[in-house]
Amino acid sequence: MNTIEKFNSHVMGSYGRYDIVLQNGGGCHAEDENGKAYIDFGSGIGTNSLGYCDEQWADAVCRQVRSIQHTSNYYYTRVQADFAESLARAAGMKNMFFCNSGAEANECAIKIARKYSFDKYGKGRHNIITLVNSFHGRTLCTLSATGQEVFHNYFFPFVEGFINVRANNIDDLKAKLDDTVCAVMFEYIQGEGGVLPLEREFVDAIFELCESRDILTISDEVQTGVGRTGKFLAGEHFGKKADIITLAKGIAGGIPMGACLAGEKCADVLTPGTHGSTFGGNPIACAGGLAVLDKAANPDFLAEVAKKGEYIKRRLLEMSEVVSVTGMGLMIGVELKDRSAGDVVRAALDEGLLLLTAKTKVRLLPPLTISYEEIDKGLEIIGKLLK
Numbered sequence: 001m002n003t004i005e006k007f008n009s010h011v012m013g014s015y016g017r018y019d020i021v022l023q024n025g026g027g028c029h030a031e032d033e034n035g036k037a038y039i040d041f042g043s044g045i046g047t048n049s050l051g052y053c054d055e056q057w058a059d060a061v062c063r064q065v066r067s068i069q070h071t072s073n074y075y076y077t078r079v080q081a082d083f084a085e086s087l088a089r090a091a092g093m094k095n096m097f098f099c100n101s102g103a104e105a106n107e108c109a110i111k112i113a114r115k116y117s118f119d120k121y122g123k124g125r126h127n128i129i130t131l132v133n134s135f136h137g138r139t140l141c142t143l144s145a146t147g148q149e150v151f152h153n154y155f156f157p158f159v160e161g162f163i164n165v166r167a168n169n170i171d172d173l174k175a176k177l178d179d180t181v182c183a184v185m186f187e188y189i190q191g192e193g194g195v196l197p198l199e200r201e202f203v204d205a206i207f208e209l210c211e212s213r214d215i216l217t218i219s220d221e222v223q224t225g226v227g228r229t230g231k232f233l234a235g236e237h238f239g240k241k242a243d244i245i246t247l248a249k250g251i252a253g254g255i256p257m258g259a260c261l262a263g264e265k266c267a268d269v270l271t272p273g274t275h276g277s278t279f280g281g282n283p284i285a286c287a288g289g290l291a292v293l294d295k296a297a298n299p300d301f302l303a304e305v306a307k308k309g310e311y312i313k314r315r316l317l318e319m320s321e322v323v324s325v326t327g328m329g330l331m332i333g334v335e336l337k338d339r340s341a342g343d344v345v346r347a348a349l350d351e352g353l354l355l356l357t358a359k360t361k362v363r364l365l366p367p368l369t370i371s372y373e374e375i376d377k378g379l380e381i382i383g384k385l386l387k
Contacts, residue, residue: 003033018349025052028367028374030354038349039378042356043367046223046331049250049292051367057253057291064287073281083286083293090232090297091245093261097270098281100256102222102248103137108260109185109218109244110141112269114161116216117182119269128218129176129184131167135192136185136220145185148193168202177209183244184210185218188234192223194359195326195333203238216266217242222258223331226250227296227368230306230329237328250296250368252288296368305329305368308375312364315379321386332364336386344385353381 001009003021021033028051030038043049050057064079071077084096097108110128117125130136134147143151144159152158163181166172167190177184184206190196210217219242224234226247235241243265248258256279262269295301309329316325316334323335336344341362345355356363362382366375 018346020349027051027054028370036352038352038354039374039381040354041364041366041378042354043250043365044254045356046228046249046365048254049226049228049296049368050253051369052254054253054291054369056294057288060287060291061255061284064284068283070279070282070284073276073278077281077283077286079283079286079290080281083289084281086290086293086297087247087251087259088261090293091247091261092241093245094264094267096259096261097275097277098286099258099260099277100279100282101137101258102220102246103139103142103258104277104280105222105246105248105258105260106136106142106145106185106218106220107139108270108275109220109246110145110183111275112244112260112262112266113183113185113216113218115274116266116269120214125180125182126161127163127180127182128161129163129165129173129181131186131190132164133167133190133193133196134185134187134220135190167196168199170202170205173202173205173209177213177215181213181215183216183218185220187220187224188238189224189229189327189331191331191363192358194361195331195363197326197328198238200238203240207240216244218244218246220246222246222248223365224328226292227302227305228329228331228365229327230302230309232297232302234328251292252285253292255282255285255288257282257285257289301368308370308372311372312375312379315375316382319383319386326361330364330366330368330370333358333361334364335361339386344382347385348381351381351385353378355382 022030023033024031030040114126130145130147132147136142136145141159145162147164163176165176219235243263245261251257306329313325316322321337323337326333341357344362348355
């Protein structure tokens with residue numbers, strides 16, 4: 001029995017997987033079990049932020065594995081303290097809760113928002129506004145928060161208390177921002193929704209309206225955070241900082257890690273017994289996170305991410321099949337004239353290139369450390385496929 005047959009015999013079929021068995025990796029390159037090499041423009045959906053097996057990252061993780069791999073959150077670890085301090089400084093936030101994924105970080109944000117409002121105003125002020133076309137996770141609660149009808153099936157009843165507003169529609173926001181609302185939750189760039197940045201005027205309206213009513217702002221930066229857009233946080237492009245910020249994906253360089261960060265307003269909302277996570281703040285993940293921050297919180301490194309993103313956009317727009325390119329930094333969506341994004345992604349596999357889709361677009365989320373030589377090789381394959 002080969003690897004794929006063995007896998008499919010024992011693992012639930014909840015993913016539409018490609019027939020590739022990845023076995024080794026280094027930098028922006030992966031290799032399958034047959035020795036075929038691939039340039040990776042997806043980085044595990046933005047998770048391998050420093051690429052495969054970055055030397056500094058791998059050394060940090062291995063040192064931690066040989067020190068202490070896990071302990072209950074009834075105790076402290078130095079590596080978690082160091083990582084929390086570094087992350088708070090990089091994000092400009094007060095404190096945080098560690099978990100294992102973006103969905104868990106968003107669950108934590110939802111709980112903080114509802115408890116903040118309950119503590120101050122009592123029952124009845126629990127609704128959270130999310131945006132049409134948003135994506136916040138696959139747990140029952142975060143699916144309920146997600147503003148895409150395609151996900152709202154099978155798992156009835158969904159969690160109540162979420163109201164959808166059309167992105168970039170200020171009138172719709174004003175009409176639904178009533179006295180039952182405790183928070184507005186949004187992505188600065190809707191990733192799974194098609195790599196669509198919000199308009200600055202709409203973002204300004206969210207913050208202005210929420211501040212005047214003591215309604216919390218929650219920015220879901222699971223995909224956009226930790227340098228992905230050329231800033232440490234995507235909110236920096238808009239000159240905004242939410243009351244609560246959620247991070248995951250690239251935060252620990254490929255080890256499961258999520259974080260829910262709070263500003264001064266929400267820093268003391270969670271008290272002992274109100275939330276928890278067995279693996280949250282795992283020492284190995286924190287060690288990986290420190291190695292990521294050593295690069296991703298560096299302004300010069302982030303400036304290079306932004307430059308690489310502009311270079312890729314410019315090259316893509318020279319291709320006749322490309323209608324438009326959206327996104328920021330190394331979070332890029334490519335709209336095509338006639339070709340199916342799914343077909344392009346599948347064809348790219350044969351050419352040794354790993355790509356992603358986002359709705360009808362081809363999506364690029366390469367490692368932040370990708371070189372221009374690797375960019376050119378990947379773009380050459382894309383150009384060949386689009387001719």
